[in-house]
Amino acid sequence: MSQGNTMDDNEWPLYEVFIRSRAGLSHRHAGSVHAADSQMALDHARDVYTRRNEGVSIWVVKSSEIIASDPADASAFFEPAADKIYRHPTFYEIPEGVENL
Amino acid sequence: MTSDQALTRYLLRLGDNALILAQRLSELVASGPELEEELATANFALDYLGQARMFYSRACELEGAGRTEDDMAFLRGEREFENLLLLEQPNHHFGDTIVRQVLFDSFYLLQLEALINCGDQGLADIAARAHKEIRYHLRHSSQWLVRLGDGTDKSHARVQESLHRLWRYSGELFDGDAVDEILRQEFNGPDLVSIREQWRAGLQTLLATATLTVPEDQWMDSGGRQGRHTEHFGYLLAEMQYLQRSFPGASW
Numbered sequence: 001m002s003q004g005n006t007m008d009d010n011e012w013p014l015y016e017v018f019i020r021s022r023a024g025l026s027h028r029h030a031g032s033v034h035a036a037d038s039q040m041a042l043d044h045a046r047d048v049y050t051r052r053n054e055g056v057s058i059w060v061v062k063s064s065e066i067i068a069s070d071p072a073d074a075s076a077f078f079e080p081a082a083d084k085i086y087r088h089p090t091f092y093e094i095p096e097g098v099e100n101l
Numbered sequence: 102m103t104s105d106q107a108l109t110r111y112l113l114r115l116g117d118n119a120l121i122l123a124q125r126l127s128e129l130v131a132s133g134p135e136l137e138e139e140l141a142t143a144n145f146a147l148d149y150l151g152q153a154r155m156f157y158s159r160a161c162e163l164e165g166a167g168r169t170e171d172d173m174a175f176l177r178g179e180r181e182f183e184n185l186l187l188l189e190q191p192n193h194h195f196g197d198t199i200v201r202q203v204l205f206d207s208f209y210l211l212q213l214e215a216l217i218n219c220g221d222q223g224l225a226d227i228a229a230r231a232h233k234e235i236r237y238h239l240r241h242s243s244q245w246l247v248r249l250g251d252g253t254d255k256s257h258a259r260v261q262e263s264l265h266r267l268w269r270y271s272g273e274l275f276d277g278d279a280v281d282e283i284l285r286q287e288f289n290g291p292d293l294v295s296i297r298e299q300w301r302a303g304l305q306t307l308l309a310t311a312t313l314t315v316p317e318d319q320w321m322d323s324g325g326r327q328g329r330h331t332e333h334f335g336y337l338l339a340e341m342q343y344l345q346r347s348f349p350g351a352s353w
Contacts, residue, residue, distance in 0.1 A: 012135065033137050036248065043241050044137035047144050 013062060015041040017049055020057035027059050035060075107283035108221055109163045110183070111290070113173065114280070114326065116156035117184035120174055122205065123149035124341050125192060134195050141241060145202075148234040155227045162223070175345035179335055180328040187270035189325075189334045196249055196260040200267050202242035203307070208274045208300050210235045215291035219284070243307055250311030257312065264308075265316050272321025274300070280326070 012034040018027035030049045035041035041060040050058065069077055085091050102110075126146035133139025157170035187205055192198045213235060216228035249260040275297040277285075284290030308315055324330070344351060 034135060035137065039244055040248075043141065043244070046237075047141040048137055051144060 012036045015060045016063050017045040018059040019049055019055040021055055104283055104287045107280045109160050110280050111284050112156050112160035114183045116153045117182045118188055119149040119153035121184040122188045145238055152231045159223045175342050179338055183326050183328050185273055186322055186325045186331050189337055191333055196263040199242050199245045200263040203246050204271050206235055206239040207303055210239055211296045211299055212291050219290050220288035247311040250313040261313050268316040269322045273323040276323050278326055
């Protein structure tokens with residue numbers, strides 16, 4: 001993902017683009033576009049990311065509005081989950097005779 | 102002129118409009134104001150090019166003389182093209198390009214809307230497909246017109262000037278001849294008088310939002326339907342047809 005808040009005054013702000021590829025799926029991050037306002041961001045996202053029939057719905061959000069985790073915090077954020085295998089359903093054996101769990 | 106001849110010529114004119122505008126917009130590839138806007142412009146050019154191919158193919162089918170869409174695009178002379186003069190006008194600055202788009206697409210959308218119900222199924226099908234593309238084009242260029250018109254003092258002044266400069270080519274949009282008349286009467290084609298009213302009403306609303314002034318109706322240029330072009334057209338055609346003229350039958 002590109003940096004959102006380092007634009008100087010001469011450049012259009014950056015927007016992150018999320019595309020829903022078909023009904024029932026969730027929007028996924030596709031990339032980013034520059035645009036002067038939100039409607040232009042939608043148009044640009046449409047023209048850059050859906051020209052080969054990739055989507056049925058688009059979200060755009062200003063990159064500067066996204067609050068992201070700090071890579072420096074990665075070990076504190078994510079590593080504690082690594083050794084907690086009992087949080088996965090596959091850790092548990094299904095007792096005999098239980099159907100439809 | 103038989104009704105089929107009129108229909109063929111009408112289709113050729115639609116093809117010419119689309120092709121010439123596609124060519125003009127293609128000139129902006131690699132020199133757009135922003136990367137994303139350039140891609141949008143290229144998309145639009147490709148949409149028009151696709152429409153031109155469909156109009157030409159249907160015209161060739163009706164003509165039955167063995168000519169193809171390529172013959173229409175690359176092997177006809179200046180006087181044989183019957184596109185609207187507005188569309189051959191140079192891109193100049195971005196405001197000129199946007200005004201040209203708005204003036205034409207707001208007309209073209211109404212024209213296509215009427216053609217969806219016309220008496221020729223081939224044409225009706227193309228119109229239905231093109232209509233969706235043009236609705237998006239108009240949305241995009243209308244937003245730009247408002248952004249420029251209601252933007253800074255400089256952008257407002259420049260786009261207002263574009264509007265004045267191109268206005269003289271807007272009369273021709275509705276300046277129908279015998280071909281349009283036959284289309285209307287025998288194929289349930291567009292009624293240019295009512296389209297003109299709708300076009301004006303829509304444009305007035307848009308221009309008011311963009312804080313722009315509708316120009317006074319002055320002397321209007323015309324002649325595109327008869328193959329009489331402005332001085333810019335020969336250069337456009339020379340560039341567009343160069344390859345086929347220099348290397349006849351070249352393909353890849």
